Amino acid sequence: MPKTLHVAAAVVTNDQGNVLIARRPATVDQGGLWEFPGGKLAPYETARQALVRELHEEVGIEVVSATPLIRIHHQYPEKNVLLDIWSVDQFDGEAYGKEGQAVRWVSPDELSQYSFPEANKPILKALGLPDHYLVTGDADNEDDWLSKLQKALESGISLVQMRCHELDEAEFIARAEKALKLTREANARLLLNAEPGLLDKVGADGIHLTSERLSYYSQRPVPSDKLLSCACHNIAELNISAALQADMVTLSPVEPTASHPGVEALGWQKFSEMIEKLSVPAYALGGLGRADIRRARGLGGQGVAGIRAFWPQL
Ligand SMILES: Nc1nc2c([nH]c(=O)n2[C@@H]2O[C@H](COP(=O)(O)OP(=O)(O)OP(=O)(O)O)[C@@H](O)[C@H]2O)c(=O)[nH]1
Numbered sequence: 139m140p141k142t143l144h145v146a147a148a149v150v151t152n153d154q155g156n157v158l159i160a161r162r163p164a165t166v167d168q169g170g171l172w173e174f175p176g177g178k179l180a181p182y183e184t185a186r187q188a189l190v191r192e193l194h195e196e197v198g199i200e201v202v203s204a205t206p207l208i209r210i211h212h213q214y215p216e217k218n219v220l221l222d223i224w225s226v227d228q229f230d231g232e233a234y235g236k237e238g239q240a241v242r243w244v245s246p247d248e249l250s251q252y253s254f255p256e257a258n259k260p261i262l263k264a265l266g267l268p269d270h271y272l273v274t275g276d277a278d279n280e281d282d283w284l285s286k287l288q289k290a291l292e293s294g295i296s297l298v299q300m301r302c303h304e305l306d307e308a309e310f311i312a313r314a315e316k317a318l319k320l321t322r323e324a325n326a327r328l329l330l331n332a333e334p335g336l337l338d339k340v341g342a343d344g345i346h347l348t349s350e351r352l353s354y355y356s357q358r359p360v361p362s363d364k365l366l367s368c369a370c371h372n373i374a375e376l377n378i379s380a381a382l383q384a385d386m387v388t389l390s391p392v393e394p395t396a397s398h399p400g401v402e403a404l405g406w407q408k409f410s411e412m413i414e415k416l417s418v419p420a421y422a423l424g425g426l427g428r429a430d431i432r433r434a435r436g437l438g439g440q441g442v443a444g445i446r447a448f449w450p451q452l
Pocket residue numbers: 143145146147166167168172173174175176177178179192219221255256257258
């Protein structure tokens with residue numbers, strides 16, 4: 139097995155919300171493809187130190203603050219890379235191609251129009267996902283449920299998992315259609331906690347598979363233009379989710395929860411270790427709230443998912 143190249147690279151965002159990309163010179167490995175500026179760690183460097191040096195050397199900016207975004211282990215035919223991707227939204231200086239390479243600021247929506255190395259796929263997915271993910275909770279009746287959803291959307295929620303196990307299929311579909319109307323108006327995305335076939339009946343944005351359903355499939359059960367979210371509690375389930383090419387996972391319970399009494403919590407250390415080799419954006423779930431988002435991201439997670447934290451308690 140060849141040695142793994144450890145690379146630090148950054149998603150640099152400017153005040154307009156645009157992201158900096160650079161074109162690899164035609165003559166180097168993966169030449170002509172676009173990339174996030176960065177490079178290999180020198181033997182004496184930490185990832186953060188390498189990041190600061192590379193951004194100075196390649197695009198002439200000085201990093202003011204950087205937070206970990208995602209770590210990706212990828213095997214190219216001729217080498218293994220570990221991409222240590224950081225998010226940089228405070229920096230000094232004007233970015234330019236210091237090594238003569240083309241650089242561009244592009245809006246996150248436009249990123250998919252550029253060709254990136256294969257290893258970058260999870261970064262592009264992660265950039266399209268928010269740092270908090272609502273799982274819907276209880277309500278007295280459907281009107282109450284819809285008004286809670288509306289309130290959550292008004293508070294800035296942009297990713298919703300509709301979890302309504304008490305409804306039969308016809309009721310679920312009817313409510314999902316109403317929910318979809320609200321999420322569309324709010325520019326948010328709606329995932330159904332249901333079996334994937336339901337996507338043919340409700341034009342939602344994707345499916346969330348319970349950990350039990352995960353084992354039913356040997357390949358991705360939803361089309362590539364829809365989102366697949368998977369519930370995981372252990373390494374085996376994380377591996378299945380990666381094999382199914384999930385767009386995101388929830389990993390739980392990170393802390394003890396009232397909804398699952400007696401289930402032992404993983405704790406943050408375990409959360410971080412379990413997602414270390416996972417190239418799928420992972421949300422920490424279980425007993426967490428908005429205040430934990432920073433911590434989850436700092437440990438390499440995408441953010442926090444939750445019912446209690448994000449579902450209005452009227
Ligand atoms: N910088 C960067 N490297 C990436 C990305 N995606 C990706 O697969 N890589 C791979 O990670 C490695 C990074 O090496 P690099 O060529 O940038 O290294 P470097 O800046 O230290 O270059 P040097 O060897 O000329 O000093 C390459 O094999 C590259 O293909 C990305 O988005 N940014």
